[in-house]
Amino acid sequence: xxxxxxxxxxxxxxxxxxxxxxxxxxxxxxxxxxxxxxxxxxxxxxxxxxxxxxxxxxxxxxxxxxxxxxxxxxxxxxxxxxxxxxxxxxxxxxxxxxxxxxxxxxxxxxxxxxxxxxxxxxxxxxxxxxxxxxxxxxxxxxxxxxxxxxxxxxxxxxxxxxxxxxxxxxxxxxxxxxxxxxxxxxxxxxxxxxxxxxxxxxxxxxxxxxxxxxxxxxxxxxxxxxxxxxxxxxxxxxxxxxxxxxxxxxxxxxxxxxxxxxxxxxxxxxxxxxxxxxxxxxxxxxxxxxxxxxxxxxxxxxxxxxxxxxxxxxxxxxxxxxxxxxxxxxxxxxxxxxxxxxxxxxxxxxxxxxxxxxxxxxxxxxxxxxxxxxxx
Numbered sequence: 287x288x289x290x291x292x293x294x295x296x297x298x299x300x301x302x303x304x305x306x307x308x309x310x311x312x313x314x315x316x317x318x319x320x321x322x323x324x325x326x327x328x329x330x331x332x333x334x335x336x337x338x339x340x341x342x343x344x345x346x347x348x349x350x351x352x353x354x355x356x357x358x359x360x361x362x363x364x365x366x367x368x369x370x371x372x373x374x375x376x377x378x379x380x381x382x383x384x385x386x387x388x389x390x391x392x393x394x395x396x397x398x399x400x401x402x403x404x405x406x407x408x409x410x411x412x413x414x415x416x417x418x419x420x421x422x423x424x425x426x427x428x429x430x431x432x433x434x435x436x437x438x439x440x441x442x443x444x445x446x447x448x449x450x451x452x453x454x455x456x457x458x459x460x461x462x463x464x465x466x467x468x469x470x471x472x473x474x475x476x477x478x479x480x481x482x483x484x485x486x487x488x489x490x491x492x493x494x495x496x497x498x499x500x501x502x503x504x505x506x507x508x509x510x511x512x513x514x515x516x517x518x519x520x521x522x523x524x525x526x527x528x529x530x531x532x533x534x535x536x537x538x539x540x541x542x543x544x545x546x547x548x549x550x551x552x553x554x555x556x557x558x559x560x561x562x563x564x565x566x567x568x569x570x571x572x573x574x575x576x577x578x579x580x581x582x583x584x585x586x587x588x589x590x591x592x593x594x595x596x597x598x599x600x601x602x603x604x605x606x607x608x609x610x611x612x613x614x615x616x617x618x619x620x621x622x623x624x625x626x627x628x629x630x631x632x633x634x635x636x637x638x639x640x641x642x643x644x645x646x647x648x649x650x651x652x653x654x655x656x657x658x659x660x661x662x
Contacts, residue, residue, distance in 0.1 A: 290428050291399055292318035292370070295392055305381055307388060308373040309362075312336050317370075331359050332371035341368075344378035358385040364396050411437055416479035416487075419540050430536045443475055444499055445489035447530035447539075448507065449546035450514070453523040455484040462486065465517055471510040485550070487543060489533070499532060504562065519558075526550070527560040548573065568650060572657045584658045591637060596659060602630045603642075603656040611643060 292309040296318040299307050309318040314333025316324050331343050331354050341361040348355045357375040361368045372392055374385040415433040418425050434441045452458070459480065466472060466486075478488020490510055492499050499506075507529055518525050528549040530542045545563055548570065553561050563570070572580075588596065601620065605627070609615035617627040634652075635641050642649035 289317045291396070294426070295395055296320060298395070299388055299391065303384060303388070305384055306375040308375070309392070310371040310373065312369060329371070329373070330354055332373065335359060335361050335371050336368050344382070346378060358382050360385055360389045362389065362392055362396070364393065364400065369396075412477055413479055415477060419543055420479070420481055423540070425540070427537050430539070434536065439477065440475055440491070441536050442534055444492045444494065444496065444532055444534050445475075446492060446503060446507065446532050447489050447542040447546050448487070448511070449528040449530070449550060450486040450511075450525060451528070451550055452486070452518055452525040455486070458521065458523070461517065462514065465514050469510070469513050487546065489539065496532070503532065524557045526553070526557065528553070529560065529562045531563050545570070568653050569657050572654055577661065580658045580661070584655055587655065588659065595637060598630055599634055600656065600659050602627070602634060603652060606642065607653060607656070
């Protein structure tokens with residue numbers, strides 16, 4: 287009976303009952319309880335159940351001498367073997383039915399945890415760690431921490447999440463791994479793997495002060511990826527790089543991975559480009575707001591301004607946002623003269639009485655309206 291797992295089971299059970307529930311291990315030691323002060327004490331009845339023939343013992347009265355309280359104690363089985371005891375405190379007549387349900391629930395949860403463990407055994411430790419980050423929404427700090435300790439990884443070092451999408455990745459993955467393994471800019475503090483979609487994802491460890499990282503992290507990432515990108519370009523493969531928010535707490539690693547996946551899904555059809563999460567904060571925040579709330583803000587404008595205005599607005603704002611409101615570059619992107627772009631923008635400014643070139647608050651409004659219009 288794993289102590290951490292037993293603690294998790296008690297926490298989950300506590301959401302559904304007010305009864306005190308205890309879990310004892312195969313030595314009769316109380317390893318998890320709603321009464322935290324009892325953890326670590328010896329439970330004589332549990333010891334007798336583990337080593338005897340009875341699977342259930344009901345205690346009518348508290349017995350302080352042997353550390354046993356009134357209640358029902360039942361053997362926990364996995365693979366037809368006694369591995370512990372579940373105890374529910376209270377009058378046996380009252381808690382017996384509850385104890386049976388809790389026992390069944392604990393056994394089911396333990397079987398599920400064992401199934402997950404067996405499923406992960408086929409992977410090495412780093413793969414297991416990344417598997418948790420990629421596919422498990424319910425992990426807790428202890429789940430990750432045990433891997434970091436086993437791999438001798440620093441949990442608090444700054445790490446930058448990086449996702450690389452490349453064309454025909456499966457055909458080139460062997461060479462990619464060789465390059466990554468031999469890259470002098472990768473360190474033993476980096477962790478990563480290939481996702482089920484064929485994306486390369488890793489956390490790049492950065493042993494610098496945060497202010498230095500914020501100044502130079504794009505340059506550092508460029509150095510880190512240079513050998514790989516040189517190979518990808520030499521093969522004339524289409525690729526994109528998505529760099530997520532900097533992390534120093536392992537509990538947020540899955541969210542950082544999801545942030546990179548969000549960029550991969552929402553950054554349009556650009557090719558051979560790097561995207562940095564911090565450059566797209568407004569769009570990210572907008573994506574977290576329910577459509578119903580955005581309808582309340584923008585639907586009237588969308589309906590009253592009409593389809594012709596909407597089409598011009600989307601095309602114009604897309605170019606301005608992409609080129610950081612540089613009119614010449616935005617015009618080139620749209621294959622129109624700068625003056626033509628100014629004319630289009632003037633039409634938008636007349637309708638909205640807003641100018642994104644001179645007023646940051648108006649720019650934020652117009653960008654949110656743009657993201658609303660293109661939202662699927």
